[in-house]
Amino acid sequence: MNGRGALMACARGFAVSWLALVSIALSVLTIVSIAFITLGLGVLTTPPLIKAVRAHANRRRLLAATWSGVTIRAPYRPLPADRRSGVTGQVELCTFLLKDPATWRDLLWLQVDMTAGYAVSLLAFAFVPYGIEGFVLAAGVWQPIVNAGGTYWYAFLPIDSQGTALLAVPLGIGFMALGATVSPLLLRGHFLLARALLDPTPQMALEQRVRRLTETRHDAVDTSAAELRRIERDLHDGAQARLVAMGMSLGTVEALIEKDPAKAKELLAAARTNSAEALAELRDLVRGIHPPVLAERGLGDAVRALALRMAVPVEVDVELAGRADEPVESAAYFAVSEVLTNAAKHAGASRMWLDVHHAEGMLRITVTDDGRGGARITPEGGLSGVERRLGTFDGVLAVSSPSGGPTMVTMEIPCALSAPRAAG
Amino acid sequence: MRVVVAEDLFLLRDGLVRMLEAYDFEVVAAVESGPELSKALAELEPDVAVVDVRLPPSFSDEGLQCALQARRARPGLPVLVLSQHVEQLYARELLADGSGGIGYLLKDRVFDADQFIDAVRRVAAGGTAMDPQVISQLLDRRAQDKPLGRLTPRELEVMELMAEGRSNTAIAAQLFVTERAVAKHTSNIFGKLGLPPSDDNNRRVLAVLAYLDRG
Numbered sequence: 001m002n003g004r005g006a007l008m009a010c011a012r013g014f015a016v017s018w019l020a021l022v023s024i025a026l027s028v029l030t031i032v033s034i035a036f037i038t039l040g041l042g043v044l045t046t047p048p049l050i051k052a053v054r055a056h057a058n059r060r061r062l063l064a065a066t067w068s069g070v071t072i073r074a075p076y077r078p079l080p081a082d083r084r085s086g087v088t089g090q091v092e093l094c095t096f097l098l099k100d101p102a103t104w105r106d107l108l109w110l111q112v113d114m115t116a117g118y119a120v121s122l123l124a125f126a127f128v129p130y131g132i133e134g135f136v137l138a139a140g141v142w143q144p145i146v147n148a149g150g151t152y153w154y155a156f157l158p159i160d161s162q163g164t165a166l167l168a169v170p171l172g173i174g175f176m177a178l179g180a181t182v183s184p185l186l187l188r189g190h191f192l193l194a195r196a197l198l199d200p201t202p203q204m205a206l207e208q209r210v211r212r213l214t215e216t217r218h219d220a221v222d223t224s225a226a227e228l229r230r231i232e233r234d235l236h237d238g239a240q241a242r243l244v245a246m247g248m249s250l251g252t253v254e255a256l257i258e259k260d261p262a263k264a265k266e267l268l269a270a271a272r273t274n275s276a277e278a279l280a281e282l283r284d285l286v287r288g289i290h291p292p293v294l295a296e297r298g299l300g301d302a303v304r305a306l307a308l309r310m311a312v313p314v315e316v317d318v319e320l321a322g323r324a325d326e327p328v329e330s331a332a333y334f335a336v337s338e339v340l341t342n343a344a345k346h347a348g349a350s351r352m353w354l355d356v357h358h359a360e361g362m363l364r365i366t367v368t369d370d371g372r373g374g375a376r377i378t379p380e381g382g383l384s385g386v387e388r389r390l391g392t393f394d395g396v397l398a399v400s401s402p403s404g405g406p407t408m409v410t411m412e413i414p415c416a417l418s419a420p421r422a423a424g
Numbered sequence: 425m426r427v428v429v430a431e432d433l434f435l436l437r438d439g440l441v442r443m444l445e446a447y448d449f450e451v452v453a454a455v456e457s458g459p460e461l462s463k464a465l466a467e468l469e470p471d472v473a474v475v476d477v478r479l480p481p482s483f484s485d486e487g488l489q490c491a492l493q494a495r496r497a498r499p500g501l502p503v504l505v506l507s508q509h510v511e512q513l514y515a516r517e518l519l520a521d522g523s524g525g526i527g528y529l530l531k532d533r534v535f536d537a538d539q540f541i542d543a544v545r546r547v548a549a550g551g552t553a554m555d556p557q558v559i560s561q562l563l564d565r566r567a568q569d570k571p572l573g574r575l576t577p578r579e580l581e582v583m584e585l586m587a588e589g590r591s592n593t594a595i596a597a598q599l600f601v602t603e604r605a606v607a608k609h610t611s612n613i614f615g616k617l618g619l620p621p622s623d624d625n626n627r628r629v630l631a632v633l634a635y636l637d638r639g
Contacts, residue, residue: 272535279532283509292509296478296485305513311564 006128006180009187012067013124016190019060020118026053027110034098043087043094050097053106057198060113064191068184072191075102075200075208102204109197117193124186127179130155134172138165212391220392223385227289234285242278246271290330299329303336303356312344312352312369319357322417328393332356332363332413335386335397339367339409342382347371347407358417363395365411373405383409425548428470429454430461430487431506432479440474440534447541458486465494465501472548476531477507477514488514500525504547507531515558516637524626527553527589542594552589552629559587562636571617579616582609587632591625 030049036042054076064070077100083089097103137145137154142165145152152159154168155175200208249271256264286292294302300318307314323329336354343349349369356365377383377399387397395413427449431437434456441451453464457480465473473494479486491503504527505518518526527547533555534540543553563584566572575583578599585595592610596603610628614621619631 276532276535287509292478292507293511293513295483296488301513305511308512308516308565309561311567313565 006176006183009183010125010128010179012063013121013126013183013187013190016060016063016121016187017118017125019056020114020121022056023110023113023117026056027107027114030107030110037094043091047090047093047097050103050106053103053110057106057109060191060194061198064194068188068191070188070191070195072195072198073200073205075105075198075204076100077102077207078211102200105197105201109194112193112197117190120186120190120193124183124190127175127183131172131174131176131179134168134175137168138172140165142168216388216391216394219388223389223392231285231289234281238281238285239278242274242281246274246278249274291333294329294333298323299332300356302329302333303354306333306337306340307352307354310340310344310352312349314340314352314354317353317355317357320417321358322419324358324363324413324415324417328363328413328415331389331393331395332365332411335390335411336365336367338382338386339411342375343367343369343371343407343409347373347375347405349405349407358415361414361416363413363415365413367409368406370406372403373401373407374403375399375401375407375409386411425472425545426450426452426468426470427544428452428461428464428468428473429475430456430464430473430479430490431476432456433476436476436531443534443537443540444474444544447537449544457481458490461487461490462494465490466497469498472502472504472544474504474506474544477505485514488517492517495521495523499523500550502547502550503527504529504544504553506534510555510557510561512558512561512637515554519552519630519633519637522630522634524552524630525550528558529553529555530557543589546589546591551591551626552633554588554633556584556588559584559636562587562633566636574616575613579609579613582606583613583632586610586613586629587636589629 026049030046030053033042033045033049037046058074061072061074064072077096079093080096083092134154137152137159142152142159142162146160150160155171157164157167157171159165159168249267253264253267253271256267291302291306293305297305298320300320303318304316307316324332336356340352340354343352347369349371351370353368354366355368356363358364375383377387377397383397383399390397390411390413393413393415395411398410399407400410401407425448427444429437429440429444429451431440431454437454437456441454444451452468452470453460455461455464459481461473461475461479464470473491475487475491477485477488479490488505491505495501495503499521500523502525503518505514506529507514508531510528510530515528518528525547527543529540529543533543546553563572572580581599582595585598590598592603592606596606599606611621613619613632614628617632617635619635622628622631
């Protein structure tokens with residue numbers, strides 16, 4: 001561990017130790033507020049306090065991840081969306097929050113954080129300043145202290161003269177050197193302690209997983225039902241109608257062919273036009289269900305072909321050692337298609353970059369454009385549709401789009417690749 | 425002229441064979457799978473092959489791969505590729521070796537027998553037959569292109585037909601103008617796009633296609 005890392009750990013330990021004060025305040029307020037529920041007043045004060053506790057815990061989760069690389073997941077149940085307004089709603093919310101086991105674990109964590117957590121973070125901080133004290137003592141500060149109260153103990157070193165005071169210097173250096181190794185470990189220890197209480201229990205994690213699966217299954221069923229409806233409508237109004245018209249024309253041709261060959265010829269031409277249009281419509285429909293290039297070549301070439309069809313130049317970089325499962329390929333293809341189309345249509349992009357690669361069991365797709373930015377995931381927008389589609393495969397979507405651009409959409413789908421299918 | 429036909433759907437294969445025979449082609453083999461096609465192309469040495477992109481047993485782009493492979497073994501082997509959908513990606517791969525004798529058409533084009541047979545003959549003669557959809561996709565992508573913007577609407581029309589692989593005579597007939605007018609448009613187009621002029625029809629087509637496909 002280098003000196004800078006040790007100093008960072010020291011400073012961070014210092015910062016975290018102060019957060020214990022917040023823990024104390026929140027703990028006292030929340031416990032009092034919960035006690036006041038019986039008097040009625042607590043119903044109004046408890047929910048905001050619990051939310052504050054969660055925010056406090058979430059801040060610690062963030063610090064744990066950024067400072068020590070300790071991942072702490074959030075176990076909270078999502079708040080019910082259809083809450084009633086007024087006092088009834090408030091009571092509902094309060095009950096809901098109190099029923100969530102995560103609330104009680106948070107409270108327990110507050111107790112631990114203000115005691116053991118505080119001690120560990122303070123210890124992470126202490127080594128460097130204690131080492132500095134050795135220098136300060138040696139510089140002459142020992143004299144007034146010893147004059148006032150006799151022998152001063154610096155750790156295990158009794159200081160009563162300049163000679164012994166000078167010995168404090170190597171000891172101080174020793175403390176700092178020790179701190180260089182121990183401080184980061186102690187800081188990490190603090191976050192591990194927090195994780196023991198803030199991370200969801202296996203039970204909670206399962207509960208979360210079931211909730212997520214139920215949600216994505218609903219979405220998947222809804223999406224595929226909507227797709228089928230669209231296909232039915234397209235076939236009904238398009239190809240089917242055209243075939244009916246063709247059949248009719250051909251029937252008339254049969255009747256006319258001897259009486260009025262010229263007219264029959266005209267009708268035949270119309271029938272041919274109809275069949276060409278039916279084919280064109282079917283082709284578009286097929287592209288919307290499962291693009292032929294995807295079936296023929298897999299995801300890599302399918303997105304290349306897609307990029308070639310965009311009006312805006314797209315630079316494509318694909319690195320795939322094999323093929324993913326067909327449903328995953330299809331979802332990824334339509335996601336890319338939607339994002340590219342969005343960027344070309346709404347962002348006014350003049351260039352786009354598409355990167356597709358597979359690493360560590362994840363299919364990672366990044367679409368960047370130089371458009372005006374400001375893209376958001378709105379409930380009715382195309383991006384949230386993509387998010388839902390990917391959700392079925394436990395995939396995620398993230399958008400970074402500062403106003404003024406550039407926009408970067410990142411998608412990740414966990415999947416395995418199979419060996420490339422042999423051609424021929 | 426000796427033709428090999430590869431198409432897995434019986435109705436379509438039968439139709440193609442009938443049509444080709446009606447126009448005095450000799451269909452030396454009508455096959456339905458990739459391996460059979462490879463074998464026929466290697467052994468029968470046809471003058472031209474009409475090939476469906478998607479063939480059994482894998483139902484991926486097996487026809488296309490067989491055609492490309494046969495052309496590597498016998499450069500310039502004329503191949504007309506048919507598909508239910510056209511992709512610039514495939515067109516680019518087919519044109520990559522720059523040796524001509526390549527056709528890439530939507531299956532719909534067989535509806536117009538005269539035009540389709542014309543395309544087969546062109547390809548057999550070492551020319552090019554690109555589907556109008558490929559050309560329009562290429563043009564869509566180059567909407568911002570400055571040199572293209574300088575072409576007059578008539579010149580653009582001529583260029584589209586030229587990119588499809590039509591000869592000056594055919595373009596003149598289609599646009600109801602004289603061949604000399606077409607030749608004048610052609611030289612204007614090459615001047616405006618900065619392409620080296622050439623009297624060889626096929627080389628001109630490939631130059632225009634390469635220009636459109638560029639970046």
